[in-house]
Amino acid sequence: MTVRRSPRLSLFVVGLVAALGLSACTLSGQEGEWRSVPQAEPSVTAQPQSPTPAPTDNGKVAWTDCKAEIERTIGTALSGVKVDCGAVAVPQDWANPTGETFSIAMVRIRREEQRNRIGSLLVNPGGPGASGIELAAQTPLFLPGDVMERFDVVGFDPRGVGKSAPIDCLPAASKDSLTAANPDPAPQKEFDEQVDLWRTAANACASRYQGTLGYYSTEQTARDMDAIRDALGDTKMTYLGYSYGTLLGAVYAHLYPSRVRAFVLDGAVDPNLDGITASEGQAAGFEKAFNNFSAACKAKGSGCPIGPDARRTLHNVLIDVQKKPVPGTGGETRAATTGHVVSAVTAALYVKAQWPTLERAIADIAKGDPTGVFSLSDNFTGRISDGAYDNMTDAFTAISCTDERNPPTVATVRKLQTEWRKKYPLFGAPLAMTLLSCAVWPGTHDPYPVGTALGAPPIVVVGTKGDPATPYGNTAKLANEIGTGRVVTWEGEGHTAYPQTNCIRENISNYLITTAPPPDNLDCPAN
Structure with missing residues (x-):
């Protein structure tokens, strides 16, 4: 048995859809951690971002329509959105930027009637090993409409996952x-x-x-994320990371604090735990x-x-x-x-x-x-x-x-x-038995850097009191490690919180759109 930091995506999305009181019938039957630490960047103060007009196309990515393919992948039809696929080439090893490359696959979900576009919202479901493409593709089923209409939702399969140089070892x-x-x-x-x-x-x-084998690390993926941000044409990144995705976001914020616009880290992983x-x-x-x-x-x-x-x-x-x-x-x-x-x-x-x-x-x-x-x-x-x-x-x-x-x-x-x-x-x-996998692992180790995101604007860290996979006690620890973290608590059950309940949904959505963070230590009731 392998216990992951994130659930399978269909369980995750069905849970969110059910909590929001929507129909999940269309999902039935679906199968489907140092390198050198950068010097601190100058301190910045977060200000609400002014919307920018939606460009005809974003940045450097050669997007192609892939709606039919994505609908087959997630097992449900998507209405009112445009679905495009693309990729960005990244070095296999960021310490050797001119060496061999990996192709990182991405999907972009855009409302057909997009208004006052802010930029891209990069999403990651956790794992490690879960597909960001599948999560992004299902965001029309659970993300609030005001968020969907202001952002291009972009999901990527991290290196080693899904469509991005996937690791496939066992029959x-x-x-x-x-x-x-x-x-x-x-x-x-x-x-x-x-x-x-x-x-x-x-x-x-x-x-x-x-x-x-040693290139499939969290730090390498965090650096891939910055290449994605650049390819999308975004000066700063807006990010929603669940579970292990909180660790990925925290490492990115540590490496590139001045490139953070608004980060929501939901279901916190304590980066200092072995x-x-x-x-x-x-x-x-x-x-x-x-x-x-x-x-x-x-x-x-x-x-x-x-x-x-x-x-x-x-x-x-x-x-x-x-x-x-x-x-x-x-x-x-x-x-x-x-x-x-x-x-x-x-x-x-x-x-x-x-x-x-x-x-x-x-x-x-x-x-x-x-x-x-x-x-x-x-x-x-x-x-x-x-x-x-x-x-x-x-x-x-x-x-x-x-x-x-x-x-x-x-x-x-x-x-x-x-x-x-x-x-x-x-x-x-x-x-305890799941620890055997790393006890016998023959590959090299590349632990991720741990430290503050000095110079980053407020980063929202969300914790669920009844979360079994990323225990609530991790929430304040991650917020403190980042240094600019703001804790939001949901008194509910299960793994991760956003966008369940009005309190969570309204405060987090407003932060993503305006960059104005919720009050620190905001406590949201279970229902």
Whole structure:
């Protein structure tokens, strides 16, 4: 099981659409961390930006219409917008700017009736490894209209992801094995087998990509973002980053503080945490989220199909499935394992709107039907109906491990597995096991620079009290690290906040449009 900093995009967007009270039926069935630190730039004071007329075309990008292709990709029709695709060439290694290049793929979403255009809004959904193209393409479904009509929304697939020099290390069968593997292997032999699975995966990446493997880092991507800004013709960048995208935005702001116009960092990653500390924070966060899910289920009384004690029900399911995996139905050739169940539970806890789906999936597998578990697990791991996968797991592993300052040893992972099992009964051991990927990683490490964004205008950092993946405590830490951060709190559940609820939506949208930040420490109610 791989726990990411961001959920699969379809879960993410369905959650936002549901929270906004819109129809999500069109999405059904969709499958689809130093180099030298720059010197501080002169201090600037943020002023509201004057709108600029929309040019016939932006900057240096050769855009082509790709609406039909993007609609096929996201599985829904897009009305009232123009959809264009383009690319920008960037050095594989920014330390060697005249060397070999990567092509970074982008999409631009423009309202057909755009008014008082401000510039581009660059978006990133996190991961690392999630597609910014897919997120941008779905922004007409959830971004407020006043934001959509003032900006070109631009999404890019970061290097190693999707359409941008994608990392592809493992065949589908190997990814199936990693997903199905016991998330808490107690016998040493079983643990060692999983070490071998991860080592095989890591060596496959090293063999295929060799010297370029160390170029898939957060700092390199942050520098790519500045090349994108320049190619778009924007003097300064407006940016919306979710989850891992907050780290990417913070690194950019540190490197290029004077080029920040307005940055929203939603679902904060603490840039000073190593992989062990971050994973333990997630273990605690998911335990809390499951407790909240269980309490909500109990409050429904007879309306909850898994009874008044969801944790006990799930515990019993895991025991039964560990003894005997549950065969698939309707042509599904796999049998659901504890790995699938834990992946499914993890996926649903990212988005509160998926809690009823999780209730049904647990109830159904207890009765012998694993369809719901497979649906949640497959969506989370990027497996589509024909058994193929997208490359998010490959990219997540390569980027995360390249960024890692102090990767753990295999012996440390084994020790943490035991310790965290006691502290976090459901998610502790599985989260410890995910550390194996970087424990055996053979690539070079390129940790991202950490520091303030001295000279940048106010940057808004949004935190959700019930966020399991990027715990709320990260919010103030990231804001303080940036130095110009303004904290906005949402008292809700799930991973990330904008644009859910009027308070969040109005304050963040106004900041994106005018650059006037919300009051610091603004607290928005859950509903």
